[in-house]
Every structure is written in structure tokens, then in C-alpha cells.
Amino acid sequence: MSTVSNFTERFNLFLYRQHIRKLGPTEIEMAREWCLALIRREHPGFTEAEIDAYYENLIHIKYIAVDEWTRRMS
Secondary structure: OHHHHHHHHHHHHHHHHHHHHOOOHHHHHHHHHHHHHHHHHHOOOOOHHHHHHHHHHHHOOOOOOOOHHHHHHO
16 A cells, blocks of 8 residues: 555656646746735634644645545455
């Protein structure tokens, strides 16, 4: 299972890099600001440190492949 998980992480990183490569610095900053504004709107009680931590957690998501057949048969 760790081999599949390792593959999905590497594959998702590859896809992420392919999409990010197409963006310029201005577009990347706009996306970051938009995301931070959304977090501020949806979580008005958060401090700036909490907002930054929430954003960092969003961009560092661990992907896990699910074997649907095994899950259903267990």
C-alpha cells in the first residue's frame, strides 16, 4: 500500500508542477491572496497567524489512494 501511496503523492506533485509552471508570479500571488481572503471571510475569528497556518495546511495536503474494492469487501 505504501508503494501506491508513494506513487499517488509523486503523481499529484507532478500534476501540480505542470499547472503551476503555466502561471506567472502575478497569477500565483493573485491566487494566494484570493485564498487568504476566502479564509478570512469564512473564519472571521482567526488571527493572522491562524490564517497563515490554515493556508499552509491547505497547500501541503497528504494524498492517500483508496483501494475501493478492499474497502467494500472488508
